[in-house]
Amino acid sequence: MHDSGSHPHHSHEEQHFQQSNLIRDVVIGMADGLTVPFALAAGLSGAVDSNAIVITAGIAEIAAGSIAMGLGGYLAGRTEIEHYDSELKREYHEVKHFYEKEKEEVREVFAQYGFSVPTQKLLADELAKDEDKWVEFMMKYELGLDKPDKKRATQSALNIGVAYIVGGIVPLSAYFFTDVPHDGLLYSSLITILCLLTFGYFKSKFTGQPPVNGALKTTGIGVIAAIAAYSIAKLFQ
């Protein structure tokens, strides 16, 4: 929508855009990394009497979770790109070989918004003059597909994976500096709740949501997950 290529502040804006993407990735990965390792460690704290076991399990979870989230996100991004490219190829094929049918589809898109029949016809005729624009239009408004950013998908997956690791180390660190799981849980809860409030706040701010509300929601998920894990692990102990 915004053609930054023709804009004099292009490189500045691009940089700004990349920075906020990075911040968003970090906040998402870190908030998730804080939640599950925190709750897992809390759950184990009620069931085992050794900090070493809590730490081992926590580290195994961080490894598993960061790979599932990072590699999973990377492959999902790749799949999305392949899907877009194959649909793009098909759309080009269709505007070439089913010219009239595709024009009818353009008219249908506009018919939804109450445009008159002559206007629908005019639109389809004008759009059909430029094949690239036509395909671009069909991709977005018939299929609802946005062009995925190839570089961004890889970078984003890496950012989220690393942020998950950093986030996961926070609740775990308390078990390094205490002697028994009970104390570990106390300090882990304190620092994790503080971090969840902070990350929930910024996460909501970046997505344009009410930040205090968002901070409470993000923290609430972590606390409920920890209480559930603690209760269930105690039950199965």
Added chain:
Amino acid sequence: MHDSGSHPHHSHEEQHFQQSNLIRDVVIGMADGLTVPFALAAGLSGAVDSNAIVITAGIAEIAAGSIAMGLGGYLAGRTEIEHYDSELKREYHEVKHFYEKEKEEVREVFAQYGFSVPTQKLLADELAKDEDKWVEFMMKYELGLDKPDKKRATQSALNIGVAYIVGGIVPLSAYFFTDVPHDGLLYSSLITILCLLTFGYFKSKFTGQPPVNGALKTTGIGVIAAIAAYSIAKLFQ
């Protein structure tokens, strides 16, 4: 795009649609539920000598993960609905109070696709006749927002959360029926890899991707996560 309300097969199609949504939720939750608890249990198998600890940690992880995924998804869905509603209100306000500016924005949307200036003007004039259609158009084409389905968000979060629990029980079950973590890991790997292949296959089939490729990717993530968790837990043991 498809006005099923005016369609004679309405209720049949709706049912079909709901069924495939359910299947998609289950497959997503289950594939994720298989991955992380599997990798966590594998990681602990290399570091502890008691199946009871692996099971306790696994159950704590399933509780934590299903709540993070289910409740997190539910709250994200609610946030999306609130965001849509507040943008909708703003768009109605804008078409009332900044009539000419909003018409200019309609012209800009069409300018991107190479429509001529008189056509842009005609489109904006026609669209402005019906306020509801106009707002609907701006929500989708200016802001890129689709109307979220309120009932669907809640149901989907619940489906995914429950599927995560069911998925997580699969890799863990092997530790119930064996005596030492080494044997548990062997059987857990066998059944989990089989399930990941199956779920990856169906997950890809439902999203229109090559299913064999998808089965290998889903399984690859699980296996890599398990190997990483095992190696790192062994190191920190």
